[in-house]
Amino acid sequence: xxxxxxxxxxxxxxxxxxxxxxxxxxxxxxxxxxxxxxxxxxxxxxxxxxxxxxxxxxxxxxxxxxxxxxxxxxxxxxxxxxxxxxxxxxxxxxxxxxxxxxxxxxxxxxx
Amino acid sequence: xxxxxxxxxxxxxxxxxxxxxxxxxxxxxxxxxxxxxxxxxxxxxxxxxxxxxxxxxxxxxxxxxxxxxxxxxxxxxxxxxxxxxxxxxxxxxxxxxxxxxxxxxxxxxxxxxxx
Numbered sequence: 001x002x003x004x005x006x007x008x009x010x011x012x013x014x015x016x017x018x019x020x021x022x023x024x025x026x027x028x029x030x031x032x033x034x035x036x037x038x039x040x041x042x043x044x045x046x047x048x049x050x051x052x053x054x055x056x057x058x059x060x061x062x063x064x065x066x067x068x069x070x071x072x073x074x075x076x077x078x079x080x081x082x083x084x085x086x087x088x089x090x091x092x093x094x095x096x097x098x099x100x101x102x103x104x105x106x107x108x109x110x111x
Numbered sequence: 112x113x114x115x116x117x118x119x120x121x122x123x124x125x126x127x128x129x130x131x132x133x134x135x136x137x138x139x140x141x142x143x144x145x146x147x148x149x150x151x152x153x154x155x156x157x158x159x160x161x162x163x164x165x166x167x168x169x170x171x172x173x174x175x176x177x178x179x180x181x182x183x184x185x186x187x188x189x190x191x192x193x194x195x196x197x198x199x200x201x202x203x204x205x206x207x208x209x210x211x212x213x214x215x216x217x218x219x220x221x222x223x224x225x226x
Contacts, residue, residue: 043115098159
């Protein structure tokens with residue numbers, strides 16, 4: 001699976017949009033981009049995933065560049081409860097392929 | 112149940128002892144994963160089951176670690192002759208078998224401390 005690069009930490013003001021970048025320059029054509037987050041003392045929680053097109057759900061939006069070498073997770077109105085470690089993972093689809101987590105981005109939402 | 116359940120939530124043991132950690136996946140999920148997470152690190156893949164069989168155990172660090180899923184539902188991670196370096200949070204996840212992208216649902220983890 002392709003490796004990802006994320007900044008180790010970011011801050012965001014409460015109520016503002018949080019934009020979390022991820023580089024995956026060696027991504028293959030059949031690899032999806034997934035985002036998970038992990039709040040302290042909990043298991044990772046699925047946020048969103050995409051292949052080529054931008055995606056939006058009730059939690060976040062995922063913007064994937066046209067060349068698919070990078071993506072951005074957008075939390076449109078960050079709250080204090082969004083403080084967590086956010087992991088960007090690229091992975092071939094299907095249950096036979098593992099999710100390899102890096103060290104992620106530690107997002108702190110500031111009141 | 113509604114989510115992935117892991118027991119015990121906390122386990123303290125002495126070096127050299129044997130430990131079992133249990134995972135109850137979401138009902139109907141055929142795929143089950145074990146991960147290990149050390150402080151300040153992301154989850155590290157250990158083993159993956161598809162049904163009753165271990166489809167990929169390449170992440171198990173050594174032969175002291177073993178996992179089973181005899182009936183294709185509950186799984187047990189077994190650690191023999193525990194060492195202090197085994198201290199970590201052990202996470203279990205499950206997913207339904209589906210073509211294309213699939214999503215893992217994680218449990219809250221079992222925190223193992225080896226003294």
